[in-house]
Amino acid sequence: MPIIEENGKPVWRRRDRKAAIYHWIGTLAIGLLVLYCSRLISAQTTWEFVWTAGVQAQDLVTRMMPPKFGYAAELWRPLIDTIHIATLGTILGIMIASPLAFLTARNTTPSRHFVRPIALFVLVTSRSVNSIIWALLLVVILGPGMLAGILAIALRSVGFIGKLLYESIEEIDKRAVEAVTATGASGPQILTYAVIPQIAPTFAGISIYRWDINIREATVLGLVGAGGIGMELQSSIDTLAWSQVSVLFLLILSTVVLSEWVSARARKAVT
């Protein structure tokens, strides 16, 4: 009730007194937390370096210029590998995520108290660990190369696709399911006639969107040895070959922009 008696007259306020106090305490607490954390970061920072960042940046740019464009000829193979990593990883991710999503969604899970929590935990685990970290783990096991990259992409994609997919399964129109159930259809029939047609466009959209993200991710997986163009980036940085690094940046940038364009077009086509 934001009407407050003040000097015997009713006064309108946006919040009543209690809400106003909570609001200010909340704002203050967040402000102080940010301030405190900023000071911690500041204490960890060598400010002399930060002040000379402009000089460093200039230095970096001069060393990158002019880009050694001839180097691009060596990069076709790693670039194609990068795209393969993203695509195969996405496909594998979809294959694992789809059944998991049906096990997770409240309206299709076979068991809410046993299967659902397990499937949810798998999805969260997959999502919490970045594909780079999955790649670190997999490179240890499988050795450097594309295989580690593909699996890393797949493992990270499972959580992403699975989560969005199960949420869209939970949001489907119940009436269609009821109508098909009322005809006496079996569980799998209900799934194919009432559930899947409803989520198919979303599913396609999510998969394409993840593929686009995965292209970006795949360009850097090589930094930890998981194949693709990032491996070239790593070795160019290690050897301080900055004029090669700039070529790599340009190539990565155009790949990412192109894949974003392709994915936007494709998503428009399917949804």
Next chain:
Amino acid sequence: MLEIQALSKRYGSFAALDDVTLSIGEGELVALIGPSGAGKSTLIRCVNRLVEPTGGNVVLKGTNLTTLSRSALRFERRRIGMIFQDYALVNRLTVMENVLSGRLGYVGFLRSLVRRFPQADVDEAFRLLARVGLEGLHDRRADALSGGQRQRVGIARALLQSPQLLLVDEPTASLDPRTARQIMRLVSELCRERGLAAIINIHDVPLARSFTDRIIGLAAGKIVFNGAPDALNDEVLTTIYGDEDWSQTTQSDAAEEEEVAA
């Protein structure tokens, strides 16, 4: 008080308004009727320049609105209240906040940000809420109201501006017939009480005839009728809307009025 002179608005080669000239007197209620796409909304939006006219002048009490700078326009907009078909409330704000937003042109940014409006404005807002029949609903969120109630909030917001002119764009088009009539009555009463002039766009010819002083008919961006409600006969309606059997529409509304009151 309001002079519209040779006003035109073109979208590319299409003329939504074509050389419209009309004037409105002090305290006069004018209905603007015409089929969909005739340019009714465009005309009233050109008055407060929510739509920029491509030619002509709009003069409000001696001030030419069409040539004003952005900041001067802001200042003049306070004198012109507007009521919308779809209420145009900010749904997540409370009724009171929506009504008080009528004072934004008078209050500095920081005061409006923390919602500290002058007490006189708040008092007036309470009075208006009571007047439009929303007493006690000031803390409801706007999206928790019925259509009629929302339009009442819209009316209170426009009036809190202390306007001299009211622009009303199809205030009843989203309402049921009974509520529509109540809202039209409220708007006309409020205008009479305050001596406000108003231009009211309206689809509903009987409603227009029973609540306004003058009717202007618009068709394809041109004025085709301008006269007293009684002069609006079948022939005129045909020029405005095209051929149709108008006998139902032109009958006296007295019967309908009684029916609603009952």
Next chain:
Amino acid sequence: MSATNTQSTPVRTWRRPPLIADARLRWTLYIGAAIYLVIALSSVEINIVRLFEGAARAKILFAGVLSPDFVTRWSDIRVGFLESLTMTVVATAFGILLSIVLGLGAARNLASRPVYVVCRSILAVSRAFHELIIAILFVAMFGFGPFAGVMTLIVSTVGFLGKLLAEEIETIEWNAVEAVTSTGASWLQRVTYAVVPQVLPRFLGLSLYRLDINFRESAVIGIVGAGGIGATLTTAFDRYEFDAVAAILLMIIAMVLLAEYIASNIRKRVL
């Protein structure tokens, strides 16, 4: 009568119309996809010897996951974890502030043309590169440590939130803005009265989501020297201390779960 009818009507078969109507295009796509898969899969080199070697390491790794060691490296883990949290708080706070400014500027319906173009370009650039690449550049500019990490996270936060905010603003109900405009409100008043209430819930949700993403990212950018738990994690990998690796990963997962739980509660209260 019905008998004669059946005789005279030819048998009508029915098939579900295929997704792509043009049969030639459909088959081209199928065959193209199949060929692509074969090429992509065959470019994955699998070193059987290395895989056997990896099996042994996988065993160690899984053993580590099953018995995570929080104790031995606890002080390192604690420092890294807290540093990640501070980086997340600071970067999210400043990222939100900047993205509000840029998001407003990049909304076509609010900003003037030149402002729109400038803001959109800034957002496009900040989204173009992967966090790891930005981190590499910032570490080169600002030196090792959390400051470079915070800057990296700010850039990617702005790219993410700014773009989504701008898109959200572009889809608001415009009539409320017009109503507020017609009362004589200034630009800032229009924004605070008609725009903010409409976009606030979603922006809040996105900001919470970004808080979560920033924490996960902070575990990654440490790999290239930008501070946080990622630095600790890389060290553990380099020392083959997989039980510590497992401990760190479990803590990240727990943190993400906690963040999602809190975020969903806040969202419920705000909406």
